[in-house]
Amino acid sequence: MTQPLRSFDELEVGQRFAFGELSLSEAEIIAYATKYDPQPFHTDPEAAKASPLFGGLVASGLHTMGACFGRIMGTGLFSAISLGGNRIDTRWPAPLRPDEVFSLAAVVEELKPSRSRPGMGVAVVRFTGTRVADGVVVIEMVGTHFLRR
């Protein structure tokens, strides 16, 4: 981890951050999906075997997103400057199965000062989760974040 950011103006396009490795257990996957995405391939390991696309239990994509942002915000990198956000475009190119380990990293794609608020900048950041075993991307999120200057 780098030091926590103190201003939007410390960021540069192309800058990269690493957030370490994550995984979700079967119990965590089932608990999350039961509340927020109740579908058999997220909640029932036996029924999930009949899933034509997955053939077994996989994490809800919303759960993977939450786990990523839990880690990202938990590191404190953005804590002093994050003011909110208004868009995340998320793709899940491959499913994430229980206990599969993925690494989470980010690259800064766009930076622009806010037109309406002089103390704020808008950063577009691409977050990528890559399965450690084989390099397959399991989640990609392009977020639009409002950051303090």
Added chain:
Amino acid sequence: MTQPLRSFDELEVGQRFAFGELSLSEAEIIAYATKYDPQPFHTDPEAAKASPLFGGLVASGLHTMGACFGRIMGTGLFSAISLGGNRIDTRWPAPLRPDEVFSLAAVVEELKPSRSRPGMGVAVVRFTGTRVADGVVVIEMVGTHFLRR
């Protein structure tokens, strides 16, 4: 609610669905964000007052997404045909505060049979959450869903 869908082929572009009304309590907002989006304006009502964009506690956008999909999947509309999905592009045009009631609806935007899987179709669906008190949109999600034919 309409009857549960039995096939991708029952859908039509422009078709609309209503999923009723939802809200998130302060306690729910704090509990979700503590785990999945730990930022003061999602976890601490007192600290949130200093937020320049929100001025008070607001739901994590990921929580609003989860609450919507919990409702959507919980209705059973898609239960017999949902095979998964690979993208959700989400915007939060306005914040959602504790106990604010929003109504959730969907419109089918695109439908195409899968090229690789004859038993599957791809549906692009726009889900919109609208605050009941004033008609302001608090969440808009464009999801790409794989559905059984």
